[in-house]
Amino acid sequence: MLLSKKVIVITGGASGIGYECVKAYIKEGALVALLDVQQERLAGAMGEIGSQHLGLHCDVSDEDQVKVSIAQVLQHYGRIDCIHNNAGIASPSKPLHETSVAEWQALMNVNVFSIYLTTRYALPALQESKGCIVNTSSMVAQMGQxxxxxxxxxKGAINALTKSMALDYAAYGIRVNAVAPAGVWTPLLRSWTAEQPDTAGIEKYLDEIHPLGYCPEGDVIADACVFLVSDKARFVTGCILPVGGGAELGYRR
Structure with missing residues (x-):
């Protein structure tokens, strides 16, 4: 198995792309610690994956909670081989001038500041294991939306961070990469689609923005992440890996 006995910490791991990654990591032999703020979904995920893995309720934008969670993982497993910074929020859907200060800060805190926190507190363990970091970015970092x-x-900040972190931590043998999906069917996207006046039209649009012809489930992102975490990617760092069915070549609509 590609990830046998590796200890992987994943934020936002209880649903969506994060949970698909959790299942893929476990299938390849990893021990996984899920950090998530959604207690109900976290409990559900832990009920499915079993007690050999660790589920921690954690607001990844809160320094004290991240510090304590990383310490708990180390106490439980004795090592960390990978941090997958997957937690993220997408709201609000509005132009910049209509975005409130609180909305701006929430996005920055969950999506970007959390990467600073996990890195700060997990870096000594990653230095010891010569581990890796994976960040969940998005195609919109390059294309806008x-x-x-x-x-x-x-997401643009995540791409820049990924490259700079790769340069900073190469000296320790730590690889840092990002995965960049386009559209992916997650519970959040399905809920949003169902709320639209023309649900069928939205689904057709989401299929058509991918040149390969369909909007995928999260398992295709998880497979790419397995590769980035594994020794198969041992000479890959600073990479923003597009997994968008060709959407990075330009949306067809």
Whole structure:
């Protein structure tokens, strides 16, 4: 198995892309610690994956909670081989000038500041294991997106962070990469789609923005993340890996 006995900490791991990654990591032999603020979903995920893995309620934008969670993982497993910074929020959907200060700060705190926190507190363990970091970015970091300026700004920041962190931590043998999906069917996207006046039209649009012809489930992102975490990617660092069915070549609509 590609990830046998590796200890992987994943934020936002209780649903969506995060939980698909959790299942893929476990399938490849990893021990996984899920950090998530959604207690109900966290409990549900832990009920499915079993007690050999660790579920920690954690607001990743809160320094004390991240510090305590990393310490708990180390106490439980004795090591950390990977931090997957996956937690993120996308709201609000509005232009920049309509975004409130509180909305801006929430996006920056959850999507970007959390990466600073996990890195700060997990770095000594990653130095010891010569581990890796994976950040969940998005295609919109490169392409932009109407009515999502604050969100796209956080994803652009993640790309820049990924490259700079890769340079900083290469000396320790730590690899840092990011995965950049386009559209992905998650519970959040399905809920949003169901609320639209033309649900069928929205689904057709989401299929058509991907040149390969369909909007994927989160498992395709998880497979890419397994590769980035594994020794198969041992000479890959500073990479922003697009997993968008060709959407990075330009949306067809």
């Amino acid at each position: 109407a009515h999502h300026a604050a969100y796209t700004a956080t």
